[in-house]
Amino acid sequence: MPENNAIPLHITMLGARGVGKTSLLASVYSQFERHTDQLHLQLSPDHATSNELNDRLAALESSLDDHIVTGPSNTGDMRTFEFGVGLPFKTADMSLTFRDYPGAWVSSDSKAVTDYIRMSDVIIWAIDTAALKSNKGQYSESINSVGKITEFFKHALKNLPDNEKKLILLVPMKCETWVAFPGYPNLQEIKLLRTLIEDKWSNLVNMLKTIDPKAEKFALALIPVQTLGNVKYAYTDDSDPANPKFVFTRTSREHPYQPKHVEQILNYSLAFLIRRYMEKKQQQMSMIDWLVYRLQEFFGNDPNTHFGQAVMNLVRSQCRDENLGFKILHGRTLLDPPGQ
Amino acid sequence: MSKFYEWIENLIVIPAAIVVGVVTFPVWLPIVMVMDNNAKKKQYYITVLGGRGVGKTSLLATLYKQFERLPEIHLQILPNDHRTGLIMGDKIAELEGNAANKIITGLGEGSGEKKTFIFELGLKGFEKKKEMEIRFTDYPGGWLRDEEQANDIQKTLAISNVVLWVIDAAALMVQGENGASYFRHFNIMDVEGKVLHDSIVQSETMQGNKGKDGYKKLILLVPLKSETWSEPHQARKLLQKIEENWAPFLSTVRQADPDGERFAVAITPVHTLGGMRFDRVEVRSGIPYFIFRHKGEGSNYQPRYGEQVLAYSLTYIAKIHRQLHKKSEFTDELDKLVKLRLEDDRLGFKVLHGHFTH
Numbered sequence: 001m002p003e004n005n006a007i008p009l010h011i012t013m014l015g016a017r018g019v020g021k022t023s024l025l026a027s028v029y030s031q032f033e034r035h036t037d038q039l040h041l042q043l044s045p046d047h048a049t050s051n052e053l054n055d056r057l058a059a060l061e062s063s064l065d066d067h068i069v070t071g072p073s074n075t076g077d078m079r080t081f082e083f084g085v086g087l088p089f090k091t092a093d094m095s096l097t098f099r100d101y102p103g104a105w106v107s108s109d110s111k112a113v114t115d116y117i118r119m120s121d122v123i124i125w126a127i128d129t130a131a132l133k134s135n136k137g138q139y140s141e142s143i144n145s146v147g148k149i150t151e152f153f154k155h156a157l158k159n160l161p162d163n164e165k166k167l168i169l170l171v172p173m174k175c176e177t178w179v180a181f182p183g184y185p186n187l188q189e190i191k192l193l194r195t196l197i198e199d200k201w202s203n204l205v206n207m208l209k210t211i212d213p214k215a216e217k218f219a220l221a222l223i224p225v226q227t228l229g230n231v232k233y234a235y236t237d238d239s240d241p242a243n244p245k246f247v248f249t250r251t252s253r254e255h256p257y258q259p260k261h262v263e264q265i266l267n268y269s270l271a272f273l274i275r276r277y278m279e280k281k282q283q284q285m286s287m288i289d290w291l292v293y294r295l296q297e298f299f300g301n302d303p304n305t306h307f308g309q310a311v312m313n314l315v316r317s318q319c320r321d322e323n324l325g326f327k328i329l330h331g332r333t334l335l336d337p338p339g340q
Numbered sequence: 341m342s343k344f345y346e347w348i349e350n351l352i353v354i355p356a357a358i359v360v361g362v363v364t365f366p367v368w369l370p371i372v373m374v375m376d377n378n379a380k381k382k383q384y385y386i387t388v389l390g391g392r393g394v395g396k397t398s399l400l401a402t403l404y405k406q407f408e409r410l411p412e413i414h415l416q417i418l419p420n421d422h423r424t425g426l427i428m429g430d431k432i433a434e435l436e437g438n439a440a441n442k443i444i445t446g447l448g449e450g451s452g453e454k455k456t457f458i459f460e461l462g463l464k465g466f467e468k469k470k471e472m473e474i475r476f477t478d479y480p481g482g483w484l485r486d487e488e489q490a491n492d493i494q495k496t497l498a499i500s501n502v503v504l505w506v507i508d509a510a511a512l513m514v515q516g517e518n519g520a521s522y523f524r525h526f527n528i529m530d531v532e533g534k535v536l537h538d539s540i541v542q543s544e545t546m547q548g549n550k551g552k553d554g555y556k557k558l559i560l561l562v563p564l565k566s567e568t569w570s571e572p573h574q575a576r577k578l579l580q581k582i583e584e585n586w587a588p589f590l591s592t593v594r595q596a597d598p599d600g601e602r603f604a605v606a607i608t609p610v611h612t613l614g615g616m617r618f619d620r621v622e623v624r625s626g627i628p629y630f631i632f633r634h635k636g637e638g639s640n641y642q643p644r645y646g647e648q649v650l651a652y653s654l655t656y657i658a659k660i661h662r663q664l665h666k667k668s669e670f671t672d673e674l675d676k677l678v679k680l681r682l683e684d685d686r687l688g689f690k691v692l693h694g695h696f697t698h
Binding site for chain 1: 485487490516518519520521522523524525528529530531533534537538540541544545587588591592593595596628
């Protein structure tokens with residue numbers, strides 16, 4: 001359970017209804033530890049979060065459907081998921097709060113969205129890739145709301161204090177069809193997808209360049225993920241044009257659930273957040289903390305060195321391969337190891 | 341003259357010593373009490389961790405029944421109270437009396453209350469002089485889902501030296517239609533892992549516990565209903581599957597304890613169905629049911645390897661016990677258990693982390 005004195009950090013998940021934000025979080029959690037063996041950092045969910053994620057994973061792993069239909073479906077309230085981050089079997093030093101807010105708010109409650117962007121350290125923007133790619137992107141704007149959300153960012157990031165830094169992750173979901181079908185990286189398709197997103201999101205990139213010309217406050221990265229693995233986009237069911245549904249079929253019955261690259265979301269976020277954590281901690285340090293810190297440093301067990309190592313490991317395990325569709329579009333230095 | 345000085349000295353030194361002793365009383369008293377406690381410590385906690393319907397209580401009954409399978413050991417284990425004896429007896433009778441040649445396991449109702457089974461351990465015929473007390477705590481699996489009840493489990497885990505983390509072997513090994521896996525329906529491992537993790541964090545911050553015996557833990561991963569995977573290549577597959585799924589937990593243990601001094605982790609399968617093999621999985625309205633049958637002749641209830649869970653648990657507890665107590669006939673007998681432990685991966689046994697012997 002995240003301790004009360006752990007430094008709180010906030011992550012907001014934006015994206016259309018039914019794009020699969022909660023499933024994404026479950027996949028991130030289940031894959032993260034498998035991919036970061038020597039990280040010396042531990043992610044420990046709180047009780048409600050562990051229950052919810054267990055059931056979500058159980059559902060994903062036991063799904064029998066040959067067809068997976070996505071599209072606006074889930075409604076509901078804002079949900080939060082809490083994780084403590086600390087050294088193995090130690091009290092958590094940081095607490096991560098994921099806010100999974102209802103996609104409908106984009107049209108109904110713009111103030112709330114703007115506020116969440118303002119108070120979050122990391123914003124994950126889940127992109128419905130099927131909507132972007134299918135039918136020449138005819139449904140993309142109504143589902144992905146690029147223009148609207150970019151406006152929210154404009155309002156939220158304006159006049160932020162100088163020490164406020166933010167990481168924005170563009171996460172195209174269910175990319176299997178376009179980046180890895182049939183099973184190996186499809187360089188041409190990946191490039192197409194990347195340039196398409198760079199083009200559609202160019203307003204956001206340009207806005208960041210304008211308000212943060214030195215690229216030291218905001219970072220923006222593109223992380224295409226395969227949320228299920230082994231599915232392929234089949235067709236769009238637009239019998240109800242207001243609510244188009246995207247149908248995927250399974251490509252393998254052997255391993256129905258094999259997400260790929262999802263852990264990168266956390267690698268990027270934590271690399272960024274731990275830097276923020278170390279900065280915040282130094283700001284908060286009292287005289288006594290400072291003395292204790294110096295003493296610990298003197299005796300060679302500086303607690304921060306573990307975090308320093310963790311940052312290095314996280315950066316090292318970051319995938320930045322453009323051939324897999326990854327790209328840092330702004331603020332690279334905020335994702336690099338400190339002091340470089 | 342010098343006599344006079346000595347006298348004066350005593351007059352000052354003795355009262356001063358008394359004053360110092362009284363003033364520092366709050367400092368040394370707890371230390372002495374902890375030392376005293378450790379010297380007398382005979383009580384060890386073992387907690388069973390697992391979700392609903394996995395078979396936690398059946399496991400305990402199997403352990404109790406099978407202790408006699410360690411014939412070379414001059415030790416005896418007895419229920420400490422009437423109730424423990426009764427429940428164990430009933431459960432064994434239930435398992436043995438299950439004459440049907442088919443068992444269906446599902447998520448079931450599970451047992452509704454927390455149970456503590458207390459066993460006393462000593463040299464054979466020890467009725468008067470028990471040497472050790474083992475407290476098994478068995479929680480209803482459903483408690484893990486409730487935050488308050490999960491806290492209760494966490495507290496017992498924190499003071500336990502042995503955790504039996506039970507695994508439904510069938511749910512882990514069997515894939516349904518379309519490759520569907522029902523593993524997390526039975527092994528709510530994200531929740532179990534979270535509660536265990538928090539209990540370890542808690543036990544570290546517990547007063548007077550740092551680096552002490554109360555802090556050390558053996559975590560036994562115990563696949564139940566594992567008869568079906570007892571052939572060597574199948575047993576290895578089961579091991580591999582467990583290692584795969586528990587890899588994040590193991591890696592945390594190894595990072596927190598690189599020398600293997602604080603934690604030990606091992607896999608010890610138990611055949612709790614008494615010989616029945618997995619037959620098929622049926623899904624009724626989204627809920628999976630696993631069906632087991634007797635294959636071939638001889639449909640007697642014959643569980644296996646329950647004694648191994650005890651052998652592993654007791655050798656680990658013996659290691660802690662030896663640091664607090666003098667060598668005796670009793671500790672010699674405990675030490676003999678080490679040799680009776682199976683570590684053959686062809687049978688599905690494997691030590692994954694830590695030391696068992698001193």
